Amino acid sequence: MHSDVAQARSLNTSELEEMATRIRRSIVEMLEKAGSGHSAGPLGMADILTALYFRILRHDPQNPDWDERDIFLLSNGHTVPVLYAAMAHSGYFPVEELDTLRRFGSRLQGHPERTSLPGLESTSGPLGSGLSQGAGYAHVLQHIDRDPHRFVYVMMGDGELNEGNIWEAAMYAGKYRLRQLIGIVDRNYIQIDGSTEEVMPLEDLRGKWESFGWHVLEIDGHSMQAILDAVGTAKAVSHKPTVIIAHTVPGKGVPFMEYDHRWHGKPPNRAEAEEALAGLPLDAKAEA
Structure with missing residues (x-):
């Protein structure tokens, strides 16, 4: 990917925030049309995925297999609506195709x-x-x-950290000092059955990662500047992998969904979608 292509896709902070709103609107719309899927996590992760796809990642939507690309892995695959929305808006496929989420034969399945x-x-x-x-x-x-020069980014949910496989991988990455591995934890404190701290307490999450030999950063997962700064720091760490614990609000941007674990795996109906979209206005100048 030539530098001019990368520059054309790189948005400033206010443009990133506007794109995050656009992505949240797409999430609401595609879930309502699908009639199934996960709402809270994708909405909460929209700022992080926007920063990645429109500022951070080395990638080329016109050449997805570009040999010099960074690698992004969505481990908590049920949150894939936010990934599809980011990919569509950055040019991997037409935005209109988002309407096919979870349909039989669609390229956009419920898990990637x-x-x-x-x-x-x-x-x-x-x-x-x-x-x-x-x-x-x-x-x-x-x-x-x-x-x-290439980095691997892995997005994880906090409820997902209940899986032992995560900690086996964390131990491995610490042993081999995998500085080109950057983990991001969506720390929203909910999972499908309720609060993470009631279902299976994560307690000292920073201390856990540090004990496995990782550099740990904690940020507001809705601050674009904090996300950009954290990734910049992570890329500068020269002797160990880094995990960014991003504190987010599940259902961010849709007040009746925020902090409610019942929206973890539930889509909005038509009336709920209309209410959600009304609360996610786009900048009039951006739409002109």
Whole structure:
């Protein structure tokens, strides 16, 4: 990807915030049309995915298999509406195709399926697998290809950290000092059955990651500048992997969904979608 292509896709902070609103609107619309799917997590992760796809990642939607691209893995695959929306708005496929979410034969399945859509790096259904996949990618980049310029980003849910596979991968990445591996935890404190701290307490999450040999950053997952700064710091860490614990609001931008675990795996109906969209206005100048 030439630098002019990268620059054309790189948005400033206010433009990123506007794009995040656009992505949230797409999430609401596609879930309502699908009649099934997950609402709270995708809405809460919209700022992070916007920052990644429109500012951080080295990628080229016109050449998804570009040899010099960064790798993004969505480990908590049920939140895939936010990934589809980010990919569509950045040019991987037409935005209109978002309306086919979860339909029979659609490329946009309820969990990402790698071979069905160019630009998807992995298939993720069972929780807990993404960090192992990311550690494998990063090990090859760092210790076999010896390519220091590419990074592997793994998005995880906090409820997903109940999976033991996550901590096996964390131990592996710490041992091999995989500096090109950057984990991001969507710390929204909910999972399908309720609060993470009631279902299975994560307690000292920072301390857990540090004990496995990771550099840990904690941020407001809705602050674009904080997201950009954290990734910049993570890329500068030269001797260990980094995890960014991003504190987010589940259902962010839709007040009747915010902080309510019942929206973890429920889509809005038509009336609820209209109410949600009314609260997610786009800048009039951006629409002109």
